[in-house]
Amino acid sequence: MYVVTGGAGFIGSNLLAVMETRGLGPLAVIDRCDSPHKQRNLAKRDIAAIVAPEQCLAFLNENAGKIRGLFHLGAITSTTERDLELLEEVNVRLSRALWTWCARAGVPFVYASSAATYGNGEDGFDDNCTLEALARLKPLNPYGASKHAFDLWVAQQPRDSHPPRWAGLKFFNVYGPNEFHKGSQASLVPQVYPVAARGEAYTLFRSHNPHYGDGEQKRDFIFVEDCCDAMLWLMFESRTSAIFNLGTGLARTFLDLAGAVYHAAGQPLNVTFRDTPQDIRQQYQYFTEARMTRLRTAGYLKPFTALEDGVAITVARYLSQPDPYR
Numbered sequence: 001m002y003v004v005t006g007g008a009g010f011i012g013s014n015l016l017a018v019m020e021t022r023g024l025g026p027l028a029v030i031d032r033c034d035s036p037h038k039q040r041n042l043a044k045r046d047i048a049a050i051v052a053p054e055q056c057l058a059f060l061n062e063n064a065g066k067i068r069g070l071f072h073l074g075a076i077t078s079t080t081e082r083d084l085e086l087l088e089e090v091n092v093r094l095s096r097a098l099w100t101w102c103a104r105a106g107v108p109f110v111y112a113s114s115a116a117t118y119g120n121g122e123d124g125f126d127d128n129c130t131l132e133a134l135a136r137l138k139p140l141n142p143y144g145a146s147k148h149a150f151d152l153w154v155a156q157q158p159r160d161s162h163p164p165r166w167a168g169l170k171f172f173n174v175y176g177p178n179e180f181h182k183g184s185q186a187s188l189v190p191q192v193y194p195v196a197a198r199g200e201a202y203t204l205f206r207s208h209n210p211h212y213g214d215g216e217q218k219r220d221f222i223f224v225e226d227c228c229d230a231m232l233w234l235m236f237e238s239r240t241s242a243i244f245n246l247g248t249g250l251a252r253t254f255l256d257l258a259g260a261v262y263h264a265a266g267q268p269l270n271v272t273f274r275d276t277p278q279d280i281r282q283q284y285q286y287f288t289e290a291r292m293t294r295l296r297t298a299g300y301l302k303p304f305t306a307l308e309d310g311v312a313i314t315v316a317r318y319l320s321q322p323d324p325y326r
Contacts, residue, residue, distance in 0.1 A: 006074030176224030247290025
């Protein structure tokens with residue numbers, strides 16, 4: 001059995017779909033299916049068990065001899081969340097408990113960190129996972145700080161308390177199907193598409209940085225399928241346990257992303273701009289780009305999907321279909 005926390009969410013539900021196509025199972029989900037969108041994310045999957053988060057450890061203990069791997073993708077992922085106790089409980093304490101369980105049970109463990117741990121990127125985006133290097137990072141929001149807190153804890157654990165194989169993944173800007181439950185926190189692909197399909201103008205944030213033009217803010221956009229491939233490689237093939245970046249290594253502008261969506265919708269690019277809201281303007285990142293040397297050196301050599309290709313697949317197979325769920 002393989003367990004995926006956050007399995008009804010965006011990356012988790014895509015991972016389950018890929019695992020199912022590869023004949024990996026049985027599959028168990030730890031999540032709260034508290035919205036129709038999350039229920040639809042799982043509707044096509046053959047799931048052995050769906051377990052509420054508060055029953056997670058009890059479920060693991062009851063099935064200890066059956067579990068062959070745990071993917072920990074469940075988290076509070078909102079970058080605007082301000083409930084520090086909730087972030088500590090879900091993103092830090094639960095993560096520690098799952099790491100400890102996997103170490104004691106001898107179960108491989110792959111978990112989601114975040115590129116938000118890098119803050120404004122003033123120290124670059126090098127996934128050096130030494131305690132000294134991690135301590136220099138300054139996340140810009142409580143979500144990033146909670147992810148960073150667990151990375152720091154992992155870096156302090158003695159080798160004899162590690163799971164037999166483990167990886168932490170600093171996901172950059174992931175896009176793909178099954179994002180509807182995220183609302184305003186979803187990637188721009190599902191947000192832009194319905195506007196583009198109508199031939200209307202989508203509104204992007206204006207730049208408030210003299211080094212970037214409007215719409216020329218850059219992110220490392222990575223297709224969720226590539227994330228799934230990398231996670232499965234780390235679970236089953238990698239001989240290196242570490243914290244890794246997971247992006248493409250190539251930053252693209254928001255105009256590039258919007259242009260790819262409009263093109264996939266058969267429409268010319270049509271955008272306007274508005275001021276970045278004051279409450280997030282000081283924490284806004286103008287550039288992110290994963291340095292991918294560590295993962296490549298570990299032996300993961302599969303090329304990443306070009307932005308235009310990943311967007312075209314997302315639109316053609318999912319967003320433009322009567323049933324847009326994977």
